[in-house]
Amino acid sequence: MTASETLPEPVAETATQTPEGSREPNSRTNLSPAEWGTLVSQIKAGEDAGMEQLYKLFSRGIRYYLCRQLGPQELEDKVHDTFLIVVNAIKRGDLREPERLMGFVRTVVRRQVAGYIENAVHTRRDQTDLEHGATVADRKHNPEQEAMIRQKAELMRSSLRALSQRDRDILIRFYLKEQPQEQICEEMSLSETQFRLLKSRAKAKFGEIGRKKLSSNGIFSVLLRTQVSS
């Protein structure tokens, strides 16, 4: 039995929102060293249960990571390839400490991403009739998501008017112009702590205004949550 034959289908699961910084009781990677050891042993032995659990543990995260880095093109193939590499490496005994499986998977995924990017760069370089964007990953959202983003943006824009100039300036510099925190602090004469506080308050005000305008909409929940954590 080869690894390629045994990778199970992705399992759809309902994600639960977790409190920030908490340890989710049901976190699937929250295994004891013994449990990691069992899992790795099962994979080494080619047992279906081990393969299935490995896939359950990492499939969504790997899919998200690869999609974020490389776009959705041939995503399933890339996820599959990654699992094959992990499984084969475990079978070869490359993973000496089973409790380090999470870090091991991260290393494999990062190498995969680097490999795909390098390959894309070389392919592009070799093309004489280069058309821009031909090999650039497409990270567009689906039409529903696009509509949702646009709708949210419209509502947010009206809320921005209610913020002070300084609050808006901080948000624009940080999120839109992507200025480093150090630059913002220097140009606005702020200490690091002041910056964090002001950004946090600006987001809080932004969220509060949005919440008042759309009390039942819930669109600003993330900003509010972010503010609470900051």
Add this chain to the structure above:
Amino acid sequence: MRSTGFNSVLEMQQPELQHPTEETLENFILHRMQEEELEATETHILGCDSCVARLEVMEIQLEATKIALADFHNETVEQNYAAAKTSRWSWLKIPTLSLAGAGAALAIALAIVPQFTTVERNVSAVMGSEVTSLPAGHPLLLHLNAKDLPDEKVSVQVVSADGNEVWKGDSSIHNATADAKLPKFHDKGNYLIRLYENGGNSSEGNLLREYSFEVE
């Protein structure tokens, strides 16, 4: 399989077992993380469905925020420009020689100075659909995202869409950013900008990063 008594010890040894805060996840999405924090966060995310779900929600939220801020910013710039334009014409209507001279000087300045104004942008490596748009006919100062690269001297190369080198120079990576001062680009179109290890070139140096931008 569920957690046991070993976990409290394990969590202390492995910070990736703890769910990241919203701020940490936001920094992850915005590529604003130091390597150590990135390692722990990425490792956690790869094995945590709930954090992936949080990230997916936050990505949409942040994208909407950026659009709202961009729209608002553009609106404000246009309003300021319109106000400045009105003000400028009112100056020219006053029939005094000195003010007319000042108006003429202002008009000349408005026509000429922008061409010397350096356009500054942050540029990230080619990943996703984002293409940085830049105006033609302006000197450019690009802040190239060199995250994960060590502080060192690098070579910078710009190639046109047909693969021809159009500019080459040196820069250095400092605080995960390499600044590239580029001349005016008069030809509209798509370009690629590449970072090579110092001393390298397009044919034999080690390619570190590749970015894209569009001159319009």
